[in-house]
Amino acid sequence: MAALRQRRRPMSREEALRRQEQKRQIEEKRRESYELSKGPIDVPFCLLVLMLTAIGLIMLMSASFPSAYYETVLSKKGPQPLKYFTRQAVFAVAGLVAMVFISRINYQRLRGAAKLLLYVAIVLLALVVIPGNPLAHTANNATRWLGIGSLTFQPSEIAKMAVVLYFADTISRKKNKMQDNRYGVWPYLLILGVISVLMLLEPHLSGTVLIFGTGAIMLFVGGIRWYWVAAAFGAVGTVALLMFKGVITYGQSRIAMWLDPFIDPRGDGYQLSQSLISIGSGGLWGLGFGKSRQKFLYLPEEHNDFIFAIICEELGLIGASIIILLFMALILRGYWIAMHARDRFGSLLVVGIVTLIAMQTFLNIAVVTGTVPTTGISLPFFSYGGTALAMQLAEMGVVLSVSRQMKPTKSG
Numbered sequence: 001m002a003a004l005r006q007r008r009r010p011m012s013r014e015e016a017l018r019r020q021e022q023k024r025q026i027e028e029k030r031r032e033s034y035e036l037s038k039g040p041i042d043v044p045f046c047l048l049v050l051m052l053t054a055i056g057l058i059m060l061m062s063a064s065f066p067s068a069y070y071e072t073v074l075s076k077k078g079p080q081p082l083k084y085f086t087r088q089a090v091f092a093v094a095g096l097v098a099m100v101f102i103s104r105i106n107y108q109r110l111r112g113a114a115k116l117l118l119y120v121a122i123v124l125l126a127l128v129v130i131p132g133n134p135l136a137h138t139a140n141n142a143t144r145w146l147g148i149g150s151l152t153f154q155p156s157e158i159a160k161m162a163v164v165l166y167f168a169d170t171i172s173r174k175k176n177k178m179q180d181n182r183y184g185v186w187p188y189l190l191i192l193g194v195i196s197v198l199m200l201l202e203p204h205l206s207g208t209v210l211i212f213g214t215g216a217i218m219l220f221v222g223g224i225r226w227y228w229v230a231a232a233f234g235a236v237g238t239v240a241l242l243m244f245k246g247v248i249t250y251g252q253s254r255i256a257m258w259l260d261p262f263i264d265p266r267g268d269g270y271q272l273s274q275s276l277i278s279i280g281s282g283g284l285w286g287l288g289f290g291k292s293r294q295k296f297l298y299l300p301e302e303h304n305d306f307i308f309a310i311i312c313e314e315l316g317l318i319g320a321s322i323i324i325l326l327f328m329a330l331i332l333r334g335y336w337i338a339m340h341a342r343d344r345f346g347s348l349l350v351v352g353i354v355t356l357i358a359m360q361t362f363l364n365i366a367v368v369t370g371t372v373p374t375t376g377i378s379l380p381f382f383s384y385g386g387t388a389l390a391m392q393l394a395e396m397g398v399v400l401s402v403s404r405q406m407k408p409t410k411s412g
Contacts, residue, residue: 041103042337042403048330049099049381049396053092053389055323056382061085062289063310064303064384066296084303084384091386095393102397103404107346110398114162114169118191121162124155125198140376144202153387156207159195161395163211164218164352166191171222172345178223185224188215206363206377214355221351258373271306274299275368278309286316303384305376308368324365327380331358337403346402353395 064084072080128136128143137145137152145152167188171178178184192215199208220229253268261269261276278294281287292313295302302310312320334354341347357380364379366372378385380392 039404039406041400042333042406045330045333045337045396045403046400048326048333049393052323052326052330052381053096053393055326056379056389057085057089057092059307059311059314059382060088060303060384062292062314063295063307067303070297087386088384088389091390092393095390098390098394099397099400102394103400105401107349107398107401107405110165110349111169111345114166117158117162118166121155121159122194122198125159125195128155129198129201142202142204142376144204144207154207154385156199156202156204156211157387157391159199160207160211160214160356161353161391163191163195163215164349164356167215167218167222168345168348168352171218172343172348174222175344176223178219179225181225184222185219185228188219191215204376206375209363209375210356210359210377213359214352217355218348218352221348254373254375258370261370271300272370272374275306275309276370278306279312279369282313282316282320284317286312286314286319289314305364305378305383306368307382307384308365308379311382327357327361331361334399337399337406340406341402342405342407346405350399350402353399356395357392 061082061084065081068083068085069079069081072078072083124146127133128146130136135146135148136143137147139145144154144156146155147153170187171184174183192212196208196212199211216229216232257264257269257272261272263269265273274294278292278299281293287293292302292310294313295310299306299309308320311323315323331354334350334357338347338350338354341350360377360380363372363375363377364383367374367377378388381389
């Protein structure tokens with residue numbers, strides 16, 4: 001047996017010195033990264049997050065108390081008009097604690113969790129669509145939740161962060177290989193395809209659009225060839241055209257109601273027509289905080305996907321515009337942080353997270369105002385949903401962690 005063993009070639013002095021130098025450089029980079037991770041967070045971004053979270057909780061309290069009152073008036077504890085607000089506040093506190101904790105962690109440590117989190121997200125999404133799974137919860141003809149009793153969460157929220165983290169980690173390592181379709185395109189399309197299929201089976205179209213869109217943006221920023229971007233836009237445009245022409249029959253009722261919700265204001269067009277009534281009722285200055293009429297069981301999902309309509313009704317065009325400006329400031333500041341990130345991984349990480357918030361905000365407001373066909377998508381920091389809010393605040397912690405290690409900007 002000893003004769004069959006291959007003798008190890010003795011290491012030359014030059015090779016030993018080279019490896020020693022590599023170890024020294026790696027250790028030096030780790031030490032530098034550790035020191036930089038103690039730097040100050042980006043205060044403007046942090047303040048914008050806190051402002052949107054606080055305003056979101058206040059508006060949720062106003063929008064949800066009629067529904068909460070009527071749902072609990074016959075309960076043993078009696079009416080609980082602050083039921084939704086209280087639950088959301090608990091998750092907000094937990095999310096803020098997570099944000100502070102994550103912001104103090106060196107974001108480089110997240111690389112090790114990228115692949116594991118992606119596997120966990122795919123497994124959880126698969127559990128949701130398994131027929132007869134007792135842990136799966138169904139609401140509004142969609143099975144998107146896992147949990148026991150009232151403790152539920154959406155695996156799609158984990159999948160969003162998993163895609164961002166995995167894409168940022170692997171793209172940042174490949175660099176010039178992103179120009180090669182074998183390494184820079186097909187592996188990522190496979191991942192997006194698997195996750196999209198699982199989410200469409202729930203069905204969860206809006207979540208699929210968010211994840212696919214964010215992944216595509218990260219690939220574009222990562223350096224894939226331009227014709228893939230053109231092909232993606234062409235494919236989306238073709239599908240949209242086929243849907244409008246009626247060749248693709250999926251979602252035809254939503255398109256018809258989007259074009260004119262008042263042709264069936266008591267049926268399929270009810271939600272959008274009530275939303276437009278809410279927005280129109282607010283006028284320039286609004287009816288005043290807490291004085292919405294549509295939230296009294298006229299507008300469905302008034303504290304969830306359509307909370308922006310209540311904002312328009314109570315705060316008017318002026319108040320709604322201020323909230324939109326706050327979102328714009330948050331998104332622009334986030335991209336500014338990405339541009340000044342210390343390395344490619346941090347930059348891609350922030351691009352992915354901020355793109356998620358940007359797409360979700362735009363699509364929600366577009367749906368509520370009738371700019372695009374209705375689909376179930378929530379407004380970040382405002383819509384009711386504990387899992388989503390906690391995850392969003394945790395993601396903001398990642399952005400703040402990256403901001404601690406930003407490159408110094410030139411003054412003057």
